[in-house]
Amino acid sequence: MVSTKRSQEPQSSRLSKAEIEDNFGDLHPPLSRSEALIEADRCYFCYDAPCTTACPTGIDIPGFIQKIRSDNIRGSAYTILRENIMGGMCARVCPTEVLCEEACVRNLHEEKPVSIGRLQRFATDPVFEQATQLFSRADASGRKVAVVGGGPAGLSCAHRLATLGHDVVVFNRDSKPGGLNEYGIAAYKTIDDFAQKEVDYILSIGGIEVRNDVAMGDDFTLQQLRDDYDAVFLGIGLAAVNELGMDGDDMTGVDNAIEYIAELRQADDKSALPVGRNVVVIGGGMTAIDIAVQSKRLGAERVDIVYRRGPDQMGASRYEQELAQTSGVTIHHWARPLRLHGGGKVTSIEFARTSFDDKGKLKATKDTFVLDADVVFKAIGQRLADDDVVDLKVQHGRIVVDDSQATSLADVWAGGDCVTGGDDLTVSAVQHGKVAAIAIDTYLRK
Amino acid sequence: MANLTSEYLGIRSPNPFWLASAPPTDKAYNVNRAFEAGWGGAVWKTLGEDPPIVNVNGPRYSTLHSNERRVIGFNNIELITDRPLQTNLDEIRQIKRDWPDRALVVSVMLPMDEQTWAKYIPMIEDTGADGLELNFGCPHGMSERGMGAAVGQVPEYIQMVAEWCKKVATVPVIVKLTPNVANIVPPAKAAKDGGADGVSLINTINSIMRVDYDTLTMYPTTDGMGTHGGYCGEAVKPIALNMVAEIARNPDTADLPLSGIGGITNWRDAVDFLALGASNVQVCTAAMVYGFKIIDDLVDGLSAFLDDKGMASVSALVGAAVPSVTDWQYLNLNYVEKAVIDQDLCISCGRCHIVCEDTSHQAITHTVNGERHFEVIDEECIGCNLCVCVCPVDGCITMRPVTDGIDARTGEKINTEKANWTTHPNNPMRKQG
Incomplete structure (x- = not known):
């Protein structure tokens, strides 16, 4: 990050192609065999x-590590993937x-804990590189299940259903499967198109048909799926983006973080992406960190994250916060946006400092400050798209499910970010999909 | 500072650490480096008759590794020196001249023929060497030719050759014993009966390290075929210690001066050998794994230990632990210990629980009041020490003697009187009171 071009406008090529390639290399390079054995x-x-x-998916971690130790790498990978088919992505x-x-x-x-994540990657990488099939399908059940959503929850559910002998059709609203693994998540965490390699591996079990570019509500309804299939799983994520709820939300330069990340993830040449000079990110979750760090790595001169509460309340872990800070991002706690400045284009954003009132409620104080900004990213969360969930019981903006991921409809299950109790983690979504598949299998065999 | 000066069979050295007869002592170049590094003495690699033997031109060594490739065990198929006798004799003479304060003993292996021994011993002594070590130990190659371990496995041969040597030798004669025997005492006794001044032990143990998982041949091989080698290194120390202690505590051999060999890697290993009856120690594998510099830790570790114990010299330590070694039948069967887990140190890995649960006496909890918690159940604990063995935290689980009150396991009162198997009611052969 040396040759930052000093334009005020968002522009591409603030850094050379080589600098950007370097900045978007593997965040945690894979362990060598010696490193893995020692670890x-x-x-x-x-x-x-x-x-x-x-572990949300309950991987037998000592078991897979023991197998690394004895050079039984394929056995180790199976120990991981049989509980978490996205063990490769989760390792990252x-x-x-x-x-x-x-x-x-x-x-x-x-x-100093054992580096479990990196060992998990060491064990699973060869399986994806060599496309080693570790799973087989049970005898065909003759049953057909619709899975809505091609993200971690949906693909996990589809894979487990396929191994149990059922046929699956995945309805995916994007043009590629993978969900946030493909369109979200910082690029430096999943290099070399790993998300698609993993999707290919999951689909290679057979019995899973993926239909891309089809969205519930637009192209089909839940009721149609219920009529046409023996069971339905919803892994629809949170398709709508929360708004700041203040004037100027539609100004040029005020963008949704997840949309920019998706664009970045799909870009063949990252140096061609326009990036701001002064970037302000609002939010405290992983998406906020991801957009902030990636903006910096694309060449933004100054990147600030502003979060309304303290470091302990941030959705992003301490490690992620430190990653942002060591990448040159400044994190401001206890402040929330007051107003955007600029004509049609944002030039700065004003914040009010926050604190708790007597009742423990967060409130804005009179203390304000202004940050220059040619780009403001909103990373304040997503929510269910309203028309996705007609017919289903919903609470606090999430689909209500029980321990087996069953919804209020007898033949519909749901999992991932769209359900209650979700924690926005890939690993949890995978577990939801797996648990739902097992419940669906029981239902179908009754 | 404790005085580390050592005297073994009258052979003096500035410390009790000698390099054993092995590859590190095959040439003047190596021995010179060893003495520069501070080693107290060296036993020159075994000499034989001319023409010299030949070695294989492929792998001679193999190892048992930990995952981080720390060498735990070591195996070799190298034979005795493969250099002309005169070359070795000339170099031994020069080294002894250059290093008069260091012990220099020469190992020798010859055919079973008195004239041959009588011919070579004076030639070796003429170098000025301080002593002779008869190699009756090498288990590979030479033993196929009736030498090395082939001699050491037959007490009568040991005695006979020792007698031949003592007839002509003017310097001390040490017999180096093979561990590849059922009982180490008869060979030691034979050496003593043959007039040997001392015995050194152990030589290496017959061994095959592993197979090659690709070729399914033994590993390593020489052009596809392999042969057993001699095992040494840290892994053999317990075997060597037992043999040293057996000789040291047997009345027939207790007065035989011992030179301890087998897996000595640090000063604590040396303390083990010395306390169990060795007068000095010999080292090979550790030097071959780490180089000669390890002598620094051996010397000042032992010196500091002696200081801590208030011992002025190495000799004060020699044999200190021998009286504590006995036969099983004399162990006090009334004595009771129980394991105790220090909850402040416990990291809750649960290994003590699972090994006790699966393989022993179900005497460690896993859950207490719904919480993951590991506690010894005195009612079940037989005091076996397994939990102490597997606990990854040093000092977390210890054994507590139960010296009064009731043994919670048996419900019986602790009997403070000693009683062993020889008088136990269950022993049909018990001594009647």
């Missing part, structure tokens, strides 16, 4: 291991520092 040796092979308990994007690695007993011994 695997650090695992204590705990009984009833806390890491496994902490899971916030392991608040999941398995936080639970590692090594933290109590020497304050």
Whole structure:
């Protein structure tokens, strides 16, 4: 990040192609065999291991590490993927520092957990590189299931259903399957088109037909699917974006972070992407971090994240916050946007500092500050698109499900970001899809 | 500072650490480097008759590794020196001249023929070497030719050759023993009966390291075929310690001065050998794995240890632990210990629980009041020490002697009187009171 072009306008090529390529290299390069063996040796092979308990998909972590140790890499990959078919992506994007690695007993011994995420990648990479089929399908059940959504929840559900002998049609609103793995998530976490390699691997089990560019509401209805299929799984994510709810939301330069990230992920040449000089990001989740860091890596001169609460309340983990800070992003806590300045184009944004009032409610104070901005990214969350969920019981903007991911309709299950109890993690979405598939299988065999 | 000066069979050295007869002592160049590094002595690599033997031109060594490739065990198929006798004799003479304060002993292996021994021993002594070590230990190659371990496995041969040597030798004669025997005491006794001044042990153990998983041949091979080698390194230390202690505590051999060999890697290993009866120690594998510099830790680690113990010299340590070694039948069967887990140190890995649960006595909890918690159940604990063995945290699980009150497991009162198997009611052969 040296040759930043000093234009005030969003523009492309602030950095050279080579600089951008370097900035978007693998965030955590893969472990070499020696590194993996040494790291695997650090695992204590705990009984009833806390890491496994902490993993939303319940991967037998000591088991897969033991297999790395004995050079049984294919067995290790199977141990991972049989619980989490997206174990490859999760090895890259899971916030392991608040999941398995936080639970590692090594933290109590020497304050350095086993690098479970990187070991998981070491074990699974060869399977995707060599397209080794580790799964087989049960005898055909003659049943057909519709899966709406080609993201982690939907693909996980589809894969498990396919292995259980059912035929699946995935209705995907994007032009490629993968969901946020393909269109969200920072590029440096999943290089070399890994998301599509993983999709290809999942589909290679057979029995899964993917129909792209079709959206519920526009091209079909839930009721039609219920009529035409034996069961339905909804992994529809959160298609609508939250608004700031203030004047100027539609000014040039005020954009949705997830849309820009999707554009960035699909760009053949990242240096061709326009990037602002002074970028302000509003929000405190992973998307806020991802857009901030990527803007910086594309050559933005100054990137600020502004979040209305403190570091502990941020959706992004401490590790992610530090990643932003070490990438040159400034994080401002306890402030929320007051007004946008500029004519048709944003030039700056004014914030009010926040604090809790007597009742513990967050409120804006009179203390304000202004940040120059030629680009403002909104990363304040997504919500269900209203017409997606007619007929279904919804609470706090999420589809209500039970422990088996069953919705209020007897033949409809749901999982991923669109359901209650979701935590916006790929790994949780995969688990929802898996659990739903098992429940659907039981339902179909009754 | 404790005095590390060592005297073994009258051979003095500035410290009790000698390099064992092996590849590191095959040439003046190596021995010179060892002495520069600070080694107290060296046993020259075994000499034989001319023409010299030949070695294979492929792998001679193989290892048992940890995952981080730390060498745990080591195996070799190298034979005795493959250089002309006169070359070795000339170099030994020069080294002894250059390093008069260091111990220099020469290892020798010859056919089973008295005239041959009588011919070579004076030639070796003429170099000025301090002593002779008879190699009755090498288990590979030479043993096929009736030498090395082939001699060491037959006490009568040991005694006979020792007698031949003692007839002509004017310097101390050490017999190096093979561990590839059922009982180490008869060979040691034979060496003593043959007049040997001391014995050194152990030589290497017959071994095959592994197979090659691609070719499904043994590994390593020489052009597709392999042969067993001699095993050494850290992994063999416990075997060597037992053999040293057996000789040290047997009345027939207790007065035989011992030179301890087998897996010594750091000063603590040396303390093990010395305390169990060795007068000095010999090292090979650790030097071959790390180089000669390890002598620094051996010397000042041992020196600091002696200081801590208030021992003025190495000799004060020699044999200190021998009286604690006995036969199983004399162990006090009334003595009770229980494991205790220090909850402040416990990291909750659960390994103590699972090994006790799966393979022992179901004496460690896994859940207490719904919480993951590991606690010893005294009612079940037999004091076996398995949990201590597997716990990854040093000092977290310890054994606590139960010296009074009731043994929660048996419900019986602790009997403070000692009683062993020889008088136990379940022993049909018990001694009647």
